[in-house]
Amino acid sequence: MASPSNDSTTTVSEFLLICFTNFQSWQHWLSLPLSLLFLLPMGxxxxxxxxxxxxxxxxQPLYYLLSLLSLxxxxxxxxxIPKVLTIFWFDLRLISFPACFFQMFIMNSFLPMESCTFMVMAICHPHLWYVAICHPLRYPSIITNQFVAKASVFIVVKNALLTAPIPSLTSLLxxxxxxxxxxxxxxxxxxxxxxxxxxxxxxxNRIYxxxxxxxxxxxxFILIFLSYTFILRAVLRFKAEGVAVKALSTCGSHFILILFFRTILLVLVLINVARRKVPMDILILLNVLHHLIPPALNPIVxxxxxxxxxxGIQKLLQRGR
Structure with missing residues (x-):
């Protein structure tokens, strides 16, 4: 490990992760709820x-998309999260260059992949969302397994290619x-x-x-918002008692979850607007929780x-017994 100096002739080959600079003593206590939160989305x-x-x-197409989101x-x-826990438990703070930039690639690419998956799901949910409500007769011919396969490839390839330059350019520095x-x-x-x-x-790097x-x-997010706008217009036309209320309830919970998924953008805004007012440890904690709470809520919602x-889960539990 290189010494903490500003000598431009010293080349480093690994980084040292310091989680909470002002609260090192309570990192062990934080590891307990963090471990439980880690087990929840994984399980x-x-x-x-x-x-x-x-x-x-x-x-069916919808559940293939749910599988992609869970994966x-x-x-x-x-x-x-495992690297964060090893820091809390064993004080293993060193991380190699390849591991660092691989972690950076996963975070930069998989978060947009999830966002894009939300967008596709907002279009093709069979019980509520845009195609099913606004074009119910065309739904079976539009939302097919072939459509989901193409959409999944599009989600992965597009976001991987567009975000790959971020860790690549950073590693070349x-x-x-x-x-x-x-x-x-x-x-x-x-x-x-x-x-x-x-x-x-x-x-x-910053501009890109x-x-x-x-x-x-x-x-x-714009496409998701437009999709929900069309859904809102469609459900308000329902005359059957309780149908519109049920649709709006489900739609609202999904949209709130999508808004919560954007907490990383909120963190960025907080840092840029109130850099001196928000403690850095709070911002770091929000950054970590952003990789835990949405994955835990996604399979529930x-x-x-x-x-x-x-x-299906009931049948699975019965098989286990």
Whole structure:
């Protein structure tokens, strides 16, 4: 490990993660709720995947998208949280360059993949959403397994290709002197981006990341908002008693979850607007929780509340007994 100096001739080959600089003493206590929060999304999403795999009635386009969302959540949690826990438990703060930039790639690409999956699901949910409500007769011919397969490939390839330059450009920078990252994760977002440790000019990195991030997440959110707008117009025309209320209730819970998914954008706004008013440790904690709470809520809001999923989980539990 390089010494914490500003000597531009010293090249570093690994980073040192410092999670909470002002609250090192209570990191062990924080690891307990963090471990429970880690087990919750891992267990819920794994159960959902197994249920969809074993239940033949769930071999439908929507549940394939739910499987993709659960898989993204599992990979994202497993890439980020175990390293945070090893820091809390064993004080293993060192992280190699390849591991750091791989973690950065997963976070930068999988979060937009989830956002894009939300966008596709907002269009093709069979019980409520845009195509089913606004074009019910055309739904079976539009939302097919082939459509879901193409959409899944599009989600993965588009976001992977557009976000890959972020860790790539960051890894090409020359790092010298200080190698301490004041964060629990190897992120290139505020607070404390990795690129700031570089001795090179990283303006290109910041511009590309800003444009790519706001374009990917912003465009998805606009399309989701438009989809829900069309849904709202459609459900208000329902004359059957209770149908509109049920549709709006389900639609509202999904939209709130999507808004919560955007907490990373809220963190960025807080940092830029109130950099001196918000403690850095709070921002780091929000950054970590952003990789835990949405993955824990996704299978509950999108899966367990669905009648077919409930029946599938009941059958799975009966098999286990």
């Amino acid at each position: 819920a999403n794994t159960t959902l995947l197994i249920t969809i795999q074993l239940e033949a009635l769930l071999y 993204l959540d599992i990979v994202l949690c497993f890439t980020v 020359h790092y010298c002197g200080i190698n301490v990252i004041e964060n629990c994760i190897c992120a290139n977002l505020c607070p404390r981006p990795v690129s700031r440790l570089s001795c090179d000019n990283f303006t290109l 990341q800003f444009v790519a991030g706001w374009t990917l997440l912003g465009l998805d 999108y899966g367990v509340r669905t009648k077919e999923i409930k029946q």
